[in-house]
Amino acid sequence: xxxxxxxxxxxxxxxxxxxxxxxxxxxxxxxxxxxxxxxxxxxxxxxxxxxxxxxxxxxxxxxxxxxxxxxxxxxxxxxxxxxxxxxxxxxxxxxxxxxxxxxxxxxxxxxxxxxxxxxxxxxxxxxxxxxxxxxxxxxxxxxxxxxxxxxxxxxxxxxxxxxxxxxxxxxxxxxxxxxxxxxxxxxxxxxxxxxxxxxxxxxxxxxxxxxxxxxxxxxxxxxxxxxxxxxxxxxxxxxxxxxxxxxxxxxxxxxxxxxxxxxxxxxxxxxxxxxxxxxxxxxxxxxxxxxxxxxxxxxxxxxxxxxxxxxxxxxxxxxxxxxxxxxxxxxxxxxxxxxxxxxxxxxxxxxxxxxxxxxxxxxxxxxxxxxxxxxxxxxxxxxxxxxxxxxxxxxxxxxxxxxxxxxxxxxxxxxxxxxxxxxxxxxxxxxxxxxxxxxxxxxxxxxxxxxxxxxxxxxxxxxxxxxxxxxxxx
Amino acid sequence: xxxxxxxxxxxxxxxxxxxxxxxxxxxxxxxxxxxxxxxxxxxxxxxxxxxxxxxxxxxxxxxxxxxxxxxxxxxxxxxxxxxxxxxxxxxxxxxxxxxxxxxxxxxxxxxxxxxxxxxxxxxxxxxxxxxxxxxxxxxxxxxxxxxxxxxxxxxxxxxxxxxxxxxxxxxxxxxxxxxxxxxxxxxxxxxxxxxxxxxxxxxxxxxxxxxxxxxxxxxxxx
Numbered sequence: 001x002x003x004x005x006x007x008x009x010x011x012x013x014x015x016x017x018x019x020x021x022x023x024x025x026x027x028x029x030x031x032x033x034x035x036x037x038x039x040x041x042x043x044x045x046x047x048x049x050x051x052x053x054x055x056x057x058x059x060x061x062x063x064x065x066x067x068x069x070x071x072x073x074x075x076x077x078x079x080x081x082x083x084x085x086x087x088x089x090x091x092x093x094x095x096x097x098x099x100x101x102x103x104x105x106x107x108x109x110x111x112x113x114x115x116x117x118x119x120x121x122x123x124x125x126x127x128x129x130x131x132x133x134x135x136x137x138x139x140x141x142x143x144x145x146x147x148x149x150x151x152x153x154x155x156x157x158x159x160x161x162x163x164x165x166x167x168x169x170x171x172x173x174x175x176x177x178x179x180x181x182x183x184x185x186x187x188x189x190x191x192x193x194x195x196x197x198x199x200x201x202x203x204x205x206x207x208x209x210x211x212x213x214x215x216x217x218x219x220x221x222x223x224x225x226x227x228x229x230x231x232x233x234x235x236x237x238x239x240x241x242x243x244x245x246x247x248x249x250x251x252x253x254x255x256x257x258x259x260x261x262x263x264x265x266x267x268x269x270x271x272x273x274x275x276x277x278x279x280x281x282x283x284x285x286x287x288x289x290x291x292x293x294x295x296x297x298x299x300x301x302x303x304x305x306x307x308x309x310x311x312x313x314x315x316x317x318x319x320x321x322x323x324x325x326x327x328x329x330x331x332x333x334x335x336x337x338x339x340x341x342x343x344x345x346x347x348x349x350x351x352x353x354x355x356x357x358x359x360x361x362x363x364x365x366x367x368x369x370x371x372x373x374x375x376x377x378x379x380x381x382x383x384x385x386x387x388x389x390x391x392x393x394x395x396x397x398x399x400x401x402x403x404x405x406x407x408x409x410x411x412x413x414x415x416x417x418x419x420x421x422x423x424x425x426x427x428x429x430x431x432x433x434x435x436x437x438x439x440x441x442x443x444x445x446x447x448x449x450x451x452x453x454x455x456x457x458x459x460x461x462x463x464x465x466x467x468x469x470x471x472x473x474x
Numbered sequence: 475x476x477x478x479x480x481x482x483x484x485x486x487x488x489x490x491x492x493x494x495x496x497x498x499x500x501x502x503x504x505x506x507x508x509x510x511x512x513x514x515x516x517x518x519x520x521x522x523x524x525x526x527x528x529x530x531x532x533x534x535x536x537x538x539x540x541x542x543x544x545x546x547x548x549x550x551x552x553x554x555x556x557x558x559x560x561x562x563x564x565x566x567x568x569x570x571x572x573x574x575x576x577x578x579x580x581x582x583x584x585x586x587x588x589x590x591x592x593x594x595x596x597x598x599x600x601x602x603x604x605x606x607x608x609x610x611x612x613x614x615x616x617x618x619x620x621x622x623x624x625x626x627x628x629x630x631x632x633x634x635x636x637x638x639x640x641x642x643x644x645x646x647x648x649x650x651x652x653x654x655x656x657x658x659x660x661x662x663x664x665x666x667x668x669x670x671x672x673x674x675x676x677x678x679x680x681x682x683x684x685x686x687x688x689x690x691x692x693x694x695x696x
Contacts, residue, residue, distance in 0.1 A: 129665070148626075155633050155665065156617060159640055163613060166643045169650055170595070170602055180649060196594030 002053035004113040007041040007066075010034070011106030018098035022091035028081035031098045035070075035077035038105060042070035052184055057115035060468035061250070065243055066112050068325055071450070072239040072332050073105050075443035079336045080232040082439035086343045087230050089137075097137055097230065104130035104236065111244040117165050117181045120248055121158070124212060127241055128154050135229040146224035153221040154212060161208025161248070164201045168255065171197035183251055190258035198256045199263050205252040206268060212245035214299045215306055216276040223287075226295030227348070231339025234291055235332035238298045243324050246305060250473050253309065257474045269310030274400065276303025277407035284414035290338050290348050293418060294331065297374060300411045301327040301382075307404065308389050309473060311396050317470035319388035326381030326451060330373040333447035337367035340440050341422070346431025350418060355427030363436040366444045368423040373451055375415035376408070380448075381455040481529040485646070488522035489608040492642055493584070496615035499635055500580055501573050505627060508567060509554045512631050516546025519638050526645045535645055542641060550634065554627060571622040579622075583614040605646030612639030630669040637665075 001009075014034030021027040045066060050058050080101070089097065104127050111123035132154075136147035169180055175189040176182075190198065211218035226234045253265045280300035287293035301323065308320030340363055341356055342348040356364030373380035376387075386408070394401050454462075495515035502508045520543035527535030569576070587610040595603035616636025620629050644650050 151669070152620065152629060152633065156620070156636065159613065159633075159636050162640050163610070163643060166640070166647060166650065167606070170606065170647050173602075173647060173649060194595070196596070200590070200594050 002056060003041070003045060003048050004053060004056040004058060004109075007038060007045070008106045008110045008113070010041060011038055011102045011109065014038075015099045015102035015106065018102055019095050021098070022095060024085060024089070024094055027094050027098050028077075028084055031101060032074075032077045032081050034102055035074045035105065038109070039070040039074040042067050042109075052115050052182070055116040055119050056110075056113045057184060058113065059472060060465050061472045062112045062247065064321070064325065064462065064465055064469060065247060066109060068328050069105075069108060069112065069240045069243070072236065072328055072447075075336075075446060076232045076235045076239075076332060077101075079235070079339070079440055079443045080230070082437055083232075083339060083343060084230065087138075093137055097134060100130040100134045100137075101232070101236075104134070104241075108240045108244045112247055115183050117168065117183055117186070117251070119181075120183075120251070121162050121165055124161075124209070124244060124248060125158050127244065128158060128212070131225070131233065131237060131241060134233045135225050137229055140228075143228040146221075146228040150221040150225045153218065157208050157211025157218060159208070160204050160211075164204030164206075164208055164252070167197060167204060168201035168252075171201060183255065186255045187258050190255050191260070193259060195259050195261040198259055202252055202256040202262070202265055203268075206249060206265070206272075209245045209248040209252070210272060210306075213242050213249060213306070214245075214276070214302050215272045216279045216299065216303070219276065219279075219299050222299055223292045223295035226298065227289055227291040231291070231335055231342070234295070234339070235335040238295075238335065239328040239332040242298060242302055243328055246302060246309075246324060249306075250309060254472060254474050257312075266310045266312045269306045270397070270400065271310075273303045273305070273307030273310055274403055274407065276300065277307065277411070278403060281407040281410035281414065284411055284418075288349055288351065290342065290350050290353060290418075290422065291335070293350065294334050294338065297411070297415065298327070298331060300407070301331065301374070303407075304386065304389065308385075308392075311392060312474070313392075313396070314467065314470045315388065316392045316396065317473045318466055319385050319392060320473075321466050321469055322381060322385035323389065325454070326385050327374070329447045329451045329454075330370050330380060330382060333370040333444045333451075334367065334374060336440065336444040336447070337363060337370060338422075340436050340444075341367065344430050344432060344434065344436065345428060350421055352428055353422050355423075355425050357423045359427035359430070360436045362438075362441050363444075364423045366441060366448065368419055369448055370444065371415055371419040371422070373448065375412045375419070377412075379452060379455050381451045384455045481525075484525055485522070485529065486604065488518060488525055489605055489642060489646070491518045492522060492638060493608050493611050493615070496612050496619075496635060496639075497577065497580055499619055499631065500576050500615065500622075503567055503573070505558055505567060505625070506555070508628055508631055509551050509558070512554075512635060513547050513551035515635060515638055516542060516548075516551070519641060520547060522642060523645045530648050532649075538641070538645060546634070546638065554631070557627065567628055568624040569622055570624050576618065576622050579618055580615050583618060584611040587611040587614055602647055606643055609639045609643035609646065612636070612642060615639075626669075633665070633669075 018027060018030055021030055045058060048058055107123045107127035107130060111120050111127060114120035114123055132147050132151045135150055136143050171193040172186050172189055173180060175192055176185055214222040226237060256262050256265055276299050280296045280303060283296050284293060287296060305320045305323040308316050308323060341353045345353045356367060373382055376382050393404055492515055495511055495518060498511045499508060502511055520539045523535050523539035523542055527539060588607045591603060591607040591610055595606065613636050616632050616639060619632035623629055623632060
């Protein structure tokens with residue numbers, strides 16, 4: 001079996017194993033062990049030859065994303081192990097939660113690694129169903145409402161993506177005989193396909209996977225889903241699922257873009273990206289719930305990445321990839337911090353969490369740095385991405401610089417306001433006065449350190465890999 | 475293969491019948507009738523897949539047909555009936571948009587599907603492109619049903635009917651890899667199971683399956 005499949009089935013075997021473990025202590029440790037094993041396997045992929053292996057392929061575009069996903073999966077499992085006892089799960093929920101978590105990890109890895117677009121679709125659908133059950137796990141009215149919305153909206157979105165996949169196959173079918181949904185094969189023959197059919201396929205793929213990536217106007221499931229369920233779910237939803245969906249859009253764009261006569265995909269992506277940025281930037285001002293707030297901030301960040309890919313070209317694509325990576329690392333760090341704060345304060349409303357720096361310095365400063373990082377303040381990775389994006393946009397699409405700048409400024413101002421509310425000022429009352437646990441803080445600080453390291457001194461091999469990935473997107 | 479030949483005509487007839495059932499789903503006023511119409515649509519879909527399997531000489535499609543029949547015409551309708559009996563839902567369907575306007579909107583959507591698909595696929599085989607137009611119509615009508623019905627059960631039926639449209643599209647394209655159809659069928663079952671669990675939860679929490687109640691529990695209004 002090729003190594004990519006080993007990685008996927010390792011997580012899924014772990015999911016089966018975890019379904020059989022009812023004790024909390026044993027389950028969280030087993031979950032951590034499976035995630036650590038997945039991380040090691042992902043590291044082995046670095047030395048694995050690039051190219052197709054049947055239904056999977058490994059190339060410069062998915063390799064950095066899979067490494068990032070394995071890292072975030074590992075740290076999220078560590079955070080989950082340190083905090084899950086506060087959720088008060090019975091043994092059924094412990095089983096369901098861990099099974100869904102590893103099922104999701106395997107599915108999102110498959111979504112990134114798949115060469116066959118049909119397999120990619122199936123993987124994203126499995127990842128969605130797994131996260132829906134995790135969002136609903138508390139079974140409060142709010143959780144049920146959020147999960148139902150997630151289920152129905154993403155059900156429709158994913159159905160449209162399958163329709164797009166079928167149309168894409170229809171376009172290439174006269175030219176391909178076997179393995180007709182292979183991305184590499186589709187890309188090779190795209191230049192001889194009928195451009196009209198390719199356009200039709202792209203519209204459906206963009207709307208379908210765009211729903212999953214949280215792009216406006218199909219974003220409304222995202223803030224609700226991020227606000228419910230145990231906090232580790234928000235971290236993997238933001239850090240992994242959105243990337244897997246945007247990656248699918250990029251693969252579709254690369255196929256359709258290979259034909260010179262198709263409608264340019266760039267303006268569509270730029271329009272959706274800009275709409276996401278502007279709507280989320282203003283919506284951020286009206287949030288009272290911390291986790292919903294950062295859910296909206298994910299819409300804004302995905303919008304920025306989509307805008308960068310819409311401009312196209314190696315430099316802008318690189319900015320988009322850096323944006324995706326930076327967002328994954330820092331946003332999951334924020335959710336680790338917010339989850340920890342919400343457990344201490346007994347509420348996830350912004351008004352109930354305040355003055356963390358004074359009462360819990362390690363947590364407060366970590367969260368403050370992470371929110372600053374996601375707002376694009378230097379020296380973290382998101383700053384590097386947004387700085388590149390703005391300079392490229394000024395050159396390539398000067399007319400759009402004004403709305404882009406407006407969206408960025410509005411969003412940054414909202415983030416800084418919330419940063420001050422959450423971390424500085426007078427401490428609010430603790431529901432359960434205790435220090436933040438070191439085990440739960442370690443993932444937050446580790447993510448900050450990685451984001452800082454990549455933002456200041458990206459290792460040359462990784463930079464070369466990302467540059468090649470930017471060329472693949474086209 | 476073109477108009478006037480048996481393989482083409484029968485494929486068209488079955489595709490058209492699946493679309494017709496989507497309209498039937500739109501004007502039902504009782505939940506049991508909705509479930510019956512959905513089961514009939516599943517059976518017709520299975521027949522369409524069977525026919526395509528014979529015409530294209532693709533044995534894999536027989537399996538698709540079997541799964542479609544077992545899941546969509548038998549298991550899911552039985553499960554839905556069990557939910558209706560258990561919750562005593564022998565009531566009329568609450569609509570957000572009246573039957574007449576829904577039907578007019580449905581006709582408009584079919585027109586839209588044909589106008590979108592036929593011009594851009596001028597190069598493809600006639601059967602494939604017309605099948606695609608039918609399938610897109612079924613997808614759009616499924617969405618319309620999800621928008622215009624306020625009950626969790628009818629929304630799920632809308633989603634599953636939408637997926638019928640996808641399978642119709644997949645079987646109509648020659649040589650579509652089997653794995654896609656198989657996994658789609660399997661996932662539909664999973665979707666149905668999860669939806670069923672939700673139906674129990676929603677009923678338990680809100681004492682109704684009217685999803686209008688969910689609106690009150692939006693996160694920001696706590």
